[in-house]
Amino acid sequence: MEANKKRSDCPLSCSLDVFGDKWSLLIIRDLMFFQKSTYNDFLKSAEGIATNILASRLKGLEENGIIEKSVHPDSKAKILYRLTPKGIDLLPIIMEVYIWSDKYYEMPAELKATIKEAKNDKDKFVKLVTKELKSKMTEKKGNS
Amino acid sequence: MEANKKRSDCPLSCSLDVFGDKWSLLIIRDLMFFQKSTYNDFLKSAEGIATNILASRLKGLEENGIIEKSVHPDSKAKILYRLTPKGIDLLPIIMEVYIWSDKYYEMPAELKATIKEAKNDKDKFVKLVTKELKSKMTEKKGNS
DNA sequence: TATATTTGCTTGCAAATTGCAAGTGCAAAT
DNA sequence: ATTTGCACTTGCAATTTGCAAGCAAATATA
Incomplete structure (x- = not known):
């Protein structure tokens, strides 16, 4: 859980350091196409991500500027995750x-x-x- | 190291079951752009893949029809890996x-x-x- | 022809990551 | 006041990764 030392200067390799795993792109998919935006939304997805893995992926994606947290309009207890422009790209x-x-x-x-x-x-x-x-x-x- | 039970019917999820890791796409990159085609070629790439991981990824990619083995024109000791049409795609x-x-x-x-x-x-x-x-x-x- | 080297792996083991279940703290609903 | 919902964290076992060493077959070298 620390800063990512990149494996090489290859852009593909660096990109895989950001989203090259079995879960990250699925979270992004949920944000892009299925109007999911909260922690529990992602947890409920068909693939069945484990809660600790979800937390770790959300943290990684946020650190890499792919998603960001914001306050949920409905409630202070909820956190609304959304894609940044970099994530949309x-x-x-x-x-x-x-x-x-x-x-x-x-x-x-x-x-x-x-x-x-x-x-x-x-x-x-x-x-x-x-x-x-x-x-x-x-x-x-x-x-x- | 057995048959892959897919996590869901989502095409993205199924695709990630095939190449959603830190190494597979790098092997494919080497085949596509850098004229690498043997086991040792892949081993020598800048990212430094471990030999057992390389063997396991090559096996997986072959099982999924992304690459195939063929005899190397230079020597019977060598194996030439290459992309299938599915891999080229x-x-x-x-x-x-x-x-x-x-x-x-x-x-x-x-x-x-x-x-x-x-x-x-x-x-x-x-x-x-x-x-x-x-x-x-x-x-x-x-x-x- | 004997020996060394190359090639494509496999094996063993420690370290890291994952997956599962249970728990925690705060907010909101009842 | 108590329960429920939400976003996590924690502990632990199982799986995967990474590193080093080994190994058999084919080829190169002496």
Whole structure:
């Protein structure tokens, strides 16, 4: 749980030091596509992340500027996690993973239309979703 | 070291079960961009992968159809690893990681031109590199 | 032809990380 | 006043990682 000494100067290697594990991108996925934004939201995801691992990943993602905490509009007991611009910019990567996956594995029915849309015009899809995410970002401000 | 039970039906989660770790994509990077193709080539990479981890990752990538072994033209003692079409199709993902990285971190000078080329016309870049990789694929055939 | 070296691993073991269950402290609802 | 919800932390066992050494087959060298 300390500062990350990077393994090499390779940008890919450095990026994997940030999100190269089995859980980080799933948290980001939940923030991007499934309107999840609290600790318990992430805990409830289908993959079943352990609570200590979730805490450690959230900490890492925050330290790396991918997500940030803010006060929840509903209650002081809740913490609202959200993507930073740097986190939102991971969208093209995640989109390409979905597209790759669509080519080689089976796709849940509910996702087919979205993937098709993304494949059809990647740039358009990225711009649209980015815009939505950025607008959500500025809805309410407040750092914890 | 057994069959992978997937954590959920999510394509992203399934993809991370295949290459969601700190090492797999680095091996793929070496195959894609740095003309590395043998066990010792991968061992020598800057990040310093441990030999047992390398063996385990190569096995996993092969089981998942990302890479395949073939006989090395130079010697029977050598094994030539190479990307399958499924592995080559990971290029857009890796490219987007590089592009993201370029935006938020520092880029080694030798990579700047390539990234610029990729950013300038992603489709063109993917098609060009894919073509190169596929042509290299069919140079010599031979399963081990 | 005998010996040394290269190549692609495997094995053993300590250290780190993960996963599971239970607990804690504060806020809010009853 | 008490219970419930939320965001974690803690303890511990199981798994994975990292390091060093070893090993068999193929090749290079003397």
